Amino acid sequence: MSEHAHKTPFIRKYIFSTDHKVIGIQFLMMSLFFMIIGGLLAMMVRWQLGFPEKAMPLGTLFPDKLMPEGHMGPEFYNAVFTMHASIMIFLVIIPILAGAFGNFLVPLMIGARDMAYPKLNMLSFWVAVPGGLLMASSFFTDTGAAATGWTAYPPLSAVADYTGVTAGQSMWIGAVLIVGTASIMGAVNYITTIINMRAPGMHLFRMPLTIWALFITAILQLLATPVLASVMGMLLFDRTLGTHFFAPVGGGQVLMFQHMFWFYSHPAVYIMILPAMGFVSDILATFSRKPIFGYKAMAFSIMGIAGLGFIVWGHHMFQSGMNPLLGTTFMASTMVIAVPSAIKTFNWLGTIWRGSIRFTPAMLNALAFVSTFIVGGLSGIFMASTPVDMFIHDTYFIVAHIHYVLFGGSLFGVFAAINYWYPKMFGRMMNEAVNTVHFILTFIFFNLTFFPMHMLGMAGHMRRIADPTAYDFLKPLQPLNEFITINALILGAVQVLFAGNFIISLFAGKKAERNPWHANSLEWVAPSPPPHGNFETIPTVYHGPYEFSVPGVVEDYLPQDRPAPGGAPSHTPSLSTARA
Amino acid sequence: MESMAIPGRPDGPAGALPNHRLATFVFLMAGTMLFIGLVGALIVLRYAMPQWPPPGVPSLPLGLGTFNTAVILLSSIALQRGVRAMRLLDAAALRRGLTFASVLGALFVALQALQWSILIGRGLSFAGTTYASTFYVISGAHAAHALTGFLWLGAMALRQRQAWVTDAMQRQIEVCALFWHFVGLVWVFLYVVLYLL
Ligand code: HEM
Numbered sequence: 001m002s003e004h005a006h007k008t009p010f011i012r013k014y015i016f017s018t019d020h021k022v023i024g025i026q027f028l029m030m031s032l033f034f035m036i037i038g039g040l041l042a043m044m045v046r047w048q049l050g051f052p053e054k055a056m057p058l059g060t061l062f063p064d065k066l067m068p069e070g071h072m073g074p075e076f077y078n079a080v081f082t083m084h085a086s087i088m089i090f091l092v093i094i095p096i097l098a099g100a101f102g103n104f105l106v107p108l109m110i111g112a113r114d115m116a117y118p119k120l121n122m123l124s125f126w127v128a129v130p131g132g133l134l135m136a137s138s139f140f141t142d143t144g145a146a147a148t149g150w151t152a153y154p155p156l157s158a159v160a161d162y163t164g165v166t167a168g169q170s171m172w173i174g175a176v177l178i179v180g181t182a183s184i185m186g187a188v189n190y191i192t193t194i195i196n197m198r199a200p201g202m203h204l205f206r207m208p209l210t211i212w213a214l215f216i217t218a219i220l221q222l223l224a225t226p227v228l229a230s231v232m233g234m235l236l237f238d239r240t241l242g243t244h245f246f247a248p249v250g251g252g253q254v255l256m257f258q259h260m261f262w263f264y265s266h267p268a269v270y271i272m273i274l275p276a277m278g279f280v281s282d283i284l285a286t287f288s289r290k291p292i293f294g295y296k297a298m299a300f301s302i303m304g305i306a307g308l309g310f311i312v313w314g315h316h317m318f319q320s321g322m323n324p325l326l327g328t329t330f331m332a333s334t335m336v337i338a339v340p341s342a343i344k345t346f347n348w349l350g351t352i353w354r355g356s357i358r359f360t361p362a363m364l365n366a367l368a369f370v371s372t373f374i375v376g377g378l379s380g381i382f383m384a385s386t387p388v389d390m391f392i393h394d395t396y397f398i399v400a401h402i403h404y405v406l407f408g409g410s411l412f413g414v415f416a417a418i419n420y421w422y423p424k425m426f427g428r429m430m431n432e433a434v435n436t437v438h439f440i441l442t443f444i445f446f447n448l449t450f451f452p453m454h455m456l457g458m459a460g461h462m463r464r465i466a467d468p469t470a471y472d473f474l475k476p477l478q479p480l481n482e483f484i485t486i487n488a489l490i491l492g493a494v495q496v497l498f499a500g501n502f503i504i505s506l507f508a509g510k511k512a513e514r515n516p517w518h519a520n521s522l523e524w525v526a527p528s529p530p531p532h533g534n535f536e537t538i539p540t541v542y543h544g545p546y547e548f549s550v551p552g553v554v555e556d557y558l559p560q561d562r563p564a565p566g567g568a569p570s571h572t573p574s575l576s577t578a579r580a
Numbered sequence: 581m582e583s584m585a586i587p588g589r590p591d592g593p594a595g596a597l598p599n600h601r602l603a604t605f606v607f608l609m610a611g612t613m614l615f616i617g618l619v620g621a622l623i624v625l626r627y628a629m630p631q632w633p634p635p636g637v638p639s640l641p642l643g644l645g646t647f648n649t650a651v652i653l654l655s656s657i658a659l660q661r662g663v664r665a666m667r668l669l670d671a672a673a674l675r676r677g678l679t680f681a682s683v684l685g686a687l688f689v690a691l692q693a694l695q696w697s698i699l700i701g702r703g704l705s706f707a708g709t710t711y712a713s714t715f716y717v718i719s720g721a722h723a724a725h726a727l728t729g730f731l732w733l734g735a736m737a738l739r740q741r742q743a744w745v746t747d748a749m750q751r752q753i754e755v756c757a758l759f760w761h762f763v764g765l766v767w768v769f770l771y772v773v774l775y776l777l
Pocket residue numbers: 151269270272273315316334335337338341376377378379380381383384385389392393394398401402405406409410
């Protein structure tokens with residue numbers, strides 16, 4: 001196998017590769033690249049909100065039209081916050097979770113040599129890249145990038161005159177369509193692979209929760225993304241060909257956009273968190289040296305969250321003037337989602353309860369995930385209650401919620417996952433001390449940045465405004481805005497530690513063993529990094545991935561391809577193990 | 581779809597369906613959701629209007645629509661006979677089935693184009709009313725699928741010349757056939773929604 005890999009020319013091996021691991025790493029690099037851009041945009045947003053009257057550092061580098069003398073005008077501000085969110089959602093979180101980790105982990109963790117359709121897999125990456133570039137390059141058009149918020153509500157988005165943005169908004173729509181196509185291709189591949197390519201003995205209920213989460217996520221992507229495509233297509237026609245799907249003047253329905261958009265985008269928020277929930281489950285079990293608490297309950301609550309996720313979209317629209325009876329149903333269904341979410345949370349706590357915890361950076365980030373997800377989930381329940389949401393809708397309370405679930409949840413999950421699987425991906429260890437410092441600082445400054453936003457929201461601070469000092473009633477809140485901005489800038493700066501560690505460890509990190517964390521799932525059976533084709537021989541699976549500290553086993557872990565001594569706890573007839 | 585680059589499981593798929601059929605079904609679910617989205621929009625827009633079709637708007641040519649529905653159904657039947665012949669190792673009948681299906685598919689697309697031009701001639705402009713826009717967008721999205729489908733069928737017919745069918749070809753034809761039946765099935769549904777309701 002490995003001699004074969006050496007002969008592959010560079011371009012086939014690293015650029016147009018069909019190897020799921022290379023494609024996963026490509027998605028990882030793409031997402032991290034866009035994360036830098038999205039992060040810098042966030043810094044600009046925060047500068048403007050904290051110090052609207054001061055010229056932005058380096059602001060003079062921008063063309064005068066956008067930033068006269070380094071001051072951001074409201075039009076440019078709209079484009080900046082819109083693109084921050086759009087990039088983070090469509091080009092960072094979704095591709096890094098499903099694209100990067102989905103690709104890298106699915107075949108390895110189920111014991112397959114590759115995806116069912118490696119070429120389709122490659123195509124999905126090479127469709128995503130131009131989509132991303134199309135979105136980012138809209139900044140350089142005459143009238144600038146999309147400026148309607150990532151939700152692109154018409155009529156604002158449907159008529160170019162309202163924002164003054166012509167090409168940029170249409171490019172944004174095109175990019176969303178393209179990236180969506182890529183993610184459907186990925187989803188078809190993941191679903192087929194997980195159903196059909198599992199190693200012998202890998203029953204569905206022996207799959208790691210990471211795989212369960214990626215599987216359900218793929219189903220969400222498969223079913224929700226086409227609806228986004230249809231609504232974005234109609235929006236594009238409204239903009240370019242003069243149709244009136246969403247314009248009341250021609251019989252169109254503005255609210256219909258919101259319904260269809262959220263029919264996609266609420267499931268999409270679960271696309272953005274379920275994989276991270278999977279990673280965290282595996283990481284917590286590994287570093288607590290205990291089986292996951294309530295494995296089946298965990299798998300079923302992933303399904304429950306995903307299923308319910310399709311019937312709660314209206315909670316984004318309580319203020320939109322939809323039928324109040326409908327609003328009440330959406331309120332009820334939304335609150336029900338808290339049940340499977342709570343099951344997961346209690347099971348995570350049950351998993352670490354009295355475990356022999358090892359505080360590696362991966363574990364620390366996973367613990368941060370659990371704690372911030374609790375805060376984000378609780379703020380979600382506030383907002384799910386219609387009367388409360390009437391008050392806090394479209395305020396910084398929502399922004400706080402978003403960031404507790406997406407940064408505090410998804411992104412801490414990503415940090416945990418990178419820390420955990422980096423040795424497998426690159427064959428080297430990251431520096432743990434640096435990543436521990438990075439974690440501590442990120443956790444502190446994350447909370448200092450985003451927690452006060454709850455208070456801003458309660459005080460009525462609207463989201464999506466360029467200059468809080470323009471409103472008298474917000475003036476007393478300005479010191480809080482400045483405080484948030486300073487912390488946000490530090491939070492941004494701290495990420496350099498992680499980026500530096502990531503890059504330097506690629507070359508100078510300690511060589512990784514096969515199974516540095518003494519974990520059980522199949523990716524740790526393969527060499528680090530695994531060669532083309534992954535396994536020397538396809539492993540046979542004897543039990544689930546959470547057999548930690550099994551009585552009667554000398555070590556405190558039992559890889560899935562090793563039968564338990566003295567009668568395996570498995571239904572598979574005992575075959576001889578391929579690996580010693 | 582191509583076969584696997586690297587052999588998968590030593591003992592065949594873990595699930596009940598082979599990869600290519602499973603992947604096609606999964607993919608077609610996404611296609612279904614696309615049309616559900618579009619038809620959902622149609623329903624919302626329709627019930628928002630006091631009258632549908634709006635007064636003064638030319639009506640759809642029901643006869644042509646019905647005839648075309650028959651065309652695409654016949655095409656599916658021809659294809660299905662071809663696929664059954666393939667299972668019985670009758671390569672000539674397979675090729676006949678593919679060719680008939682593809683020609684009928686081409687006829688379907690051509691008649692759709694004719695229908696559009698008739699409607700445009702009668703003044704049903706794309707952007708004029710939501711009635712027209714939904715009709716054109718939905719039938720257009722479907723026509724794009726039908727176009728892909730009949731070209732694909734035609735390509736299969738041209739490539740299948742030998743008296744035997746390779747495994748890879750057999751898989752491709754099965755996938756193509758599933759896709760084409762999907763296109764036909766969606767059209768029947770759209771016919772009901774667009775012309776009859
Ligand atoms: C218990 C779980 C959750 C509940 C009950 C909940 C509830 C809500 C509600 C009611 C809103 C709308 C508030 C408004 O606009 O007035 C909202 C917004 C939002 N939620 Fe959640 N949520 C939950 C979990 C999540 C998760 C896990 C994510 C993402 C990973 C997420 C991401 C978002 C985003 C991005 C928005 C804002 C969308 C926008 O208007 O830009 N939520 N949530």
